[in-house]
Each structure stands twice: as structure tokens, then as C-alpha cells.
Amino acid sequence: MTVTINEVGLRDGLQNQPLVVSTGDKLALLSLLEAAGLNHIEVASFVHPKAVPQMADAEALVGMLDLERRSYSGLVPNLRGYERGKATGLSEFGLIMSASETFSERNVNMTLDQALQSNFQVVRACHAEGNHVRVYISCSCACPYEGRIDEARVLGLARQLLDGGAHEVSISDTIGAGTPQQIYNLTHPLVVDYGADRVNLHVHDTRGQAIAMVWSAYLAGVRSFDASIGGLGGCPFAPGATGNVATEDLVYLFNESGIETGIDFAMLEPAVRFAEQITQSALGGKSMEWWRRKR
């Protein structure tokens, strides 16, 4: 059994840091992550540099990567961002939309339907040009404004996206408010109907439930998981949200369960340490705290 861990610390992690990390430091962190065995890495977001100054070096960063070597991806907010991303030579893209009407309106000033149509523009472009596209359905479990989101609505949206050409959807608990059973309900029908290669899970550990949600998704058949080194992250638009689930906690879970990740737990420690340095913050999931005490 094998799972894929998609490292999002460089994007979802760093974009939420008050400090702007230099391109050189991002590359150094990337090297450490790759040395530990991470092969799927989201490296940048092609948003407007005024909106997210932390991602202003997206082209410069991707320009320094050997795109043949690993599976690198970039987040794009719309067709314009996709054009920028495509020009760098990347061939894997992430899109985001929300499952919550209110969140969508407050966050991107679009109704859900407008956001869906905007995403479909990019999905169609990716299809036409042979690029891979994953759509994140944020607030899949709950929304900071609307509270719990109806499961049927999320599943309906996911099916629309998958039927409409998205290679993958990511069930995303942006504010870490989900439960294991909810995650099962949101992923199992999709894995059954579309296959495991079309479903990803993206969770935050805000209330300490992330690893339970990851395991529940694994039991539901999900084999692709986002995570962020040291638990870096948050969401500037979601009050109270904290970091993504820590890569090391996920690697620990799967490695100890005899499920292949290809990632060396011990080698994640230098990456966490370096991420702490460049963000000037204390990081590390519980498994990393344990590892550090032990050494």
C-alpha cells in the first residue's frame, strides 16, 4: 500500500507568514524536503503580488527548478494566473473554490456559481493543453460564517467538477472543523465512483482532529494527502484557522502503519528546523516534538 503526500508548506504555509521568505531560502527548504523523499510539492501561487506578497517570486522560483525531476505544482486563482503559471513550464495546477456561498462572496467576491464557472475556464484550458488540474473545495466541512456545510452540497460540487473535467478534487477542511465521520462521508462516495486517483484530502489541525481525519480518509480509500512541513500555515481569510496538518505527523502515521510514503521521517527534522529559522516561528507536529525530545 502506498500513499502520496503533497507538501504544501511552500505555498499554503509561507503565504500565511507575516515574513516574506526569500527565493533562496525557499529553494533551500525545497532541497531539504526533497532530500527527505518528498516528490510532490506545491511550490507557489500565481496570485497578484499585491494580494499575497509572499508569493511574488513565483516565476523566479519555478524558473530555478528542474521540472523533470519532481512533481511540482502551482496554485492559480483564475485564467490569468493559469497563463502566468503555464508560462513557467509547470504542468500541474491547483484551483480553489469554496463550498460555502458566504465564504466565496467574502473571499473572492463571487457567488458559488460564478466561482464554478471561473474554475471551469481554467479546467478547460488545462484539458486543452494537457495539463493536470486539481480543484480544492475549501470549507468542505464547515465555514467560519455559515457553520457546518451540507455534505450533499459538497459531494454535488465535487461531482460537477470531476464530471466537468477536473482531474482531481481535494476535500479541504480549511478551518480544521471536520470530524472523521464527515471526512469519510465526503470522500468514500467519490473514491467509489471516480477512483482513488481523483480524490485528495487537505486538512488543518486546528482542533487536534487532523490525523483522525486523515486515517478516516485512508479507510475511505483516499491515497493522496496534503500536508505542510512543521504544520506551517493557516488561512488569512479564515479567522481562527491554524496550520495545515504537519507533514511529519502524517509521515509518522503511515510509515508506522506499514503504508509506503517514500519519506524518511528523520530527514524531516532539518526541514522543520530550517522552516522555523526562515519564518522565525516555532513549528513541529507532536511527532516532531517527540523526536526532538528523544534525540
Next chain:
Amino acid sequence: MTVTINEVGLRDGLQNQPLVVSTGDKLALLSLLEAAGLNHIEVASFVHPKAVPQMADAEALVGMLDLERRSYSGLVPNLRGYERGKATGLSEFGLIMSASETFSERNVNMTLDQALQSNFQVVRACHAEGNHVRVYISCSCACPYEGRIDEARVLGLARQLLDGGAHEVSISDTIGAGTPQQIYNLTHPLVVDYGADRVNLHVHDTRGQAIAMVWSAYLAGVRSFDASIGGLGGCPFAPGATGNVATEDLVYLFNESGIETGIDFAMLEPAVRFAEQITQSALGGKSMEWWRRKR
């Protein structure tokens, strides 16, 4: 659906604190826990006061409780401890043995077989006198000396204890080194063969896997769980072990999943705060960190 959460902070939590907490402070913490809805509480350990000075007031503490009001229990190391506990009027007792030969020898200076025979003395006495007895199988997942413990050995031990008259066994991951699948394997056969009322789960959150293990046990049919307010605890004999899984993280998990605990999450906050005061340490599971940020 209903689960029982057995609060062990007063025993497993406080016995591992460098400070000795006064009987009055223990009673005050107890009141806060009860006000939040906790009805199953392990209040003391009848060990030798020289070995564990934090528990020296066991008789004094139990003497001040209304034993009809709640389900209070005490830990007893052997027949002599049981006699002391029985004299206080308690009718529910916990025993501990290890699934690891080395841990048993180093911790209580007995082989596994000797420990088993010692426990059976107490089990028989409890039976004869109409008292309830639960046996904790510590190191059920792994031992700090032997590493991973064979699942068949743990299950064999559990069956011996249940067949021999123990009302319950507790699968105990003393050092928080287990995985969700392992917990499933260790609990599901027992629930199937003996029933859910004869199996408890006791886990520590050392590597951030506790809530996933709890959920996995729930899926296996377990309905009784130990937890410690704020994650208080550790094990003086198990190097690198940290606190029990935090009561609030477990309450959050079940309450949000629509599974009845009878416990009010918000009311746990004053209990965590008071536990922090009397132990002079920073406590609180991730769900409590979230709750405190939110307020």
C-alpha cells in the same frame, strides 16, 4: 450512540507531576470536572506513599467524596493496595500489568506470569466482594525497551484476564507509540467476543496519533475511553512518554460527531485552567487552544 469518558487526570495526571497537589485542590478540580459532566473519575492510587507521594492522600481524598453520586475508581497495585482502597468504600478498582516482559521486570520487579498471578489475587477478591475491576494492559502497542509488542500476545493476555474474572481490560498505549490499525486489531476481537462493556482504551498523545487511535477504537466498537484533563500526565517509568490524550480533544471529537458524551466542552475550560494553576504547567489539547483563541 453513547460513549463513556473516564477522567484519569487526578491519578495518572497528578501522579506524574513534580508538585504534590493538596487534597483541597484535588477536590476543587474534581468539582470543576463534575460540573462539566464527567461522571467516571479515577481519583487516586493506593500505592505506597514513598513510591508516589502525590497519591499519599488517597484515603483522605476518597473520605471526602459522596461515593453514591458518581462512578469513582481507584488504582491498586496489589492485594494490599486493594485492601486499603476497599476500606475507603470505593467499589471500582483498576489494576495494571504490562504486556512487555522487560517493562514488567524493570517496573514492578515481576515476570509477566508473576504479575498476572498477583493481579488474579485482586480480581478474585473483587469478585468475592462484589467490586468492579478493570485491568490495564500497559505497553499494549510498544514498550520503551522491547519496541513493538506482538498483537497476539496482548490479545492472549486480555483473554486470560477476561476469562479469569476481570470485568474489563484496558488496552493501554502507555507511551503513545501505537497506530490506529494496531488499536483496531487489539480491540475489535475483544469487543466481538466479550462485548463493548468489557473493553476500555487508554492512550497517550506522545506522537500526535491519539485521536486517530480513539476513533479507530470507536470504529472497532469500543465505547469506554480514558482521558486526562488538559492532557495532564506521563509515566515516570516510561522514558519519553507524555500526557494522556486530553479529555477536551476526545469530548470535541465525540460531541461534534453526534456521539453522546454527556460532557459540556465549554465547561472543561475552567477545569483546564485550574489544573494549570495547581500544577504550574501549561496544559490544554489543541481543541482547547482553539477554544481559547476563539473567546
